[in-house]
Amino acid sequence: MKLIIRLGLASAMLAVAPAWLVVAHAQETTAVRGMAATCANCHGTDGRSAGSVPGLAGTDKGYFVQQMQDFKAGKRSATIMHQLAKGFSDAQIEQLAVYFAAQKK
Ligand code: HEC
Numbered sequence: 001m002k003l004i005i006r007l008g009l010a011s012a013m014l015a016v017a018p019a020w021l022v023v024a025h026a027q028e029t030t031a032v033r034g035m036a037a038t039c040a041n042c043h044g045t046d047g048r049s050a051g052s053v054p055g056l057a058g059t060d061k062g063y064f065v066q067q068m069q070d071f072k073a074g075k076r077s078a079t080i081m082h083q084l085a086k087g088f089s090d091a092q093i094e095q096l097a098v099y100f101a102a103q104k105k
Helices: 002-037 061-073 081-085 090-101
Strands: none
Touching: 002 090, 061 081, 061 090
């Protein structure tokens, strides 16, 4: 009897797990979109720049992360990005890099 209850519980938990994963993923995606939206004023919607600021869409992930880290550390001189980059954690920079690399130029 106990075994049957345990099995029932285990399968109920398995059925619930994917739903949680989907919710967590959706929240993460929304958070990254929100962060990326703050870049749009200068870098264009989804990083497709229409002006003189360099576009971010389709930027190589490794290059993106390196530039952000260099801005943060003051290794790359900048007019504005050195200040902005300081507001993001390494994990957030990583997420932004993945997001922009996936955008079409
Ligand atoms: C106020 C305008 C502005 C905003 C907002 C802004 N940027 Fe920038 N970004 C610039 C400018 C200007 C440059 C060129 C370097 C400089 O002068 O700071 C640049 C350069 C960059 C570069 C280097 C591009 C290359 O090709 O070398 C990256 C990466 C970058 N920005 C990422 C971001 C991200 C991510 C955000 C949003 C979190 C963001 N920027 C928001 C103005 C902006």
